[in-house]
Amino acid sequence: MIDMAFLVTAFAALFVVIDPIGLTPIFVALTQGMSAAKRRALAIRACVIGFLILLVFALFGEAVLGFIGISMPAFRVAGGILLFLTALDMLFERRQKRRRDQADEEDEDDEDPSVFPLAIPLIAGPGAIATIILLVGQTEGPTGFAAVMGVLLAVLALVMVLFLAAGLLERLLGRVGINVVTRLLGMLLAALSVQFVLDGLRSFGLGG
Template identity: 70%
Template sequence: MTELITAFTTLFVIIDPIGLAPLFVALTQGQSAAQRRGIAIRACLIALAILVVFAFVGESLLEFVGISMPAFRIAGGILLFLTALEMLFQKRQTRRQGHTDDAAEDHIDDPSVFPIAIPLIAGPGAIATIILLTEEAASVLDYASVFGVLSAVLLLVFLMFLIAIPLERLLGRVGVNVVTRILGMLLAALAIQFILDGLRSFGLAP
């Protein structure tokens, strides 16, 4: 039980469902409630699939293609930084308004895979954590326990996303624009931290 609590706490802190909720609001600004529910479901399922795959073959896969975890962290940080710039300068909303084809718009502006599923949910930290947790598993029951804990954390992420949907109505358009800019700055800082952590692992940053 102690190990399960430790695993749950670790994944909860790394994935941070509470912190993801306002980011979800900002990244899905202008989407309908139904679209947001679909994005939330897809993002959580994709993140679950990614983390399960990495739990079994993650370390071997990265070694096979010659990618280190620090390099993976740096790449995730760069991609997050580009998303943060879009949030800061409202490029996502401008691009959305420029599309008249709803189908094309849904395809282009669906953030369920990137950046919500990866790297916000299934980021380098979560991937490294799930690899470490499964490395310590010695039986089928241990694996089942880890995946049960992972599923519980992702369920909390999904519930926080659903709670975040009415948050936009509460804030109003001006409030959402303010929050989007602030979260864009925070996301940019998080992206830089990812990059610095990766560089530090290579010995290139203090």
């Protein structure tokens, strides 16, 4: 039986790391002038590719860590620190600027941004990869793995919905609204990242 509190935490962690609301303005910029059909195709392709990348890391990430001699508690602490840095970026607007720079660099000569930069690194970035490995590492058996994948699918479904409604959402929230939501998500991510670090340190203590 999967703990509901864990599912809520997993959803919150993946939501704030992938940041569907923060990705929406980037998607609007990358698809400016495209038809609704092409935007829809790009949104679906980006989300599918992002899911497949994260699925690979969910399946083999912990095995790779074990092969190179890194324990899950150590990775949990490192992942928590990484997520905390991401939270600082969100709180001080550095994350959005870096994402826009990445999008501009990749989009200069490419009319199809679904793989780069949407799927990689905007959806399946380092923070999302670290988070999915951490979450899978906290579960046991196929049921736990399936639950994490279900949460990931739910978050990516939200990404797709927001991509498809990008123009409307941008008009409703405005620049100020998007900035406020991004900062709130940054605060939540900071708290979750500290919890990851504490869990890792607690595991070290139990192991000793």
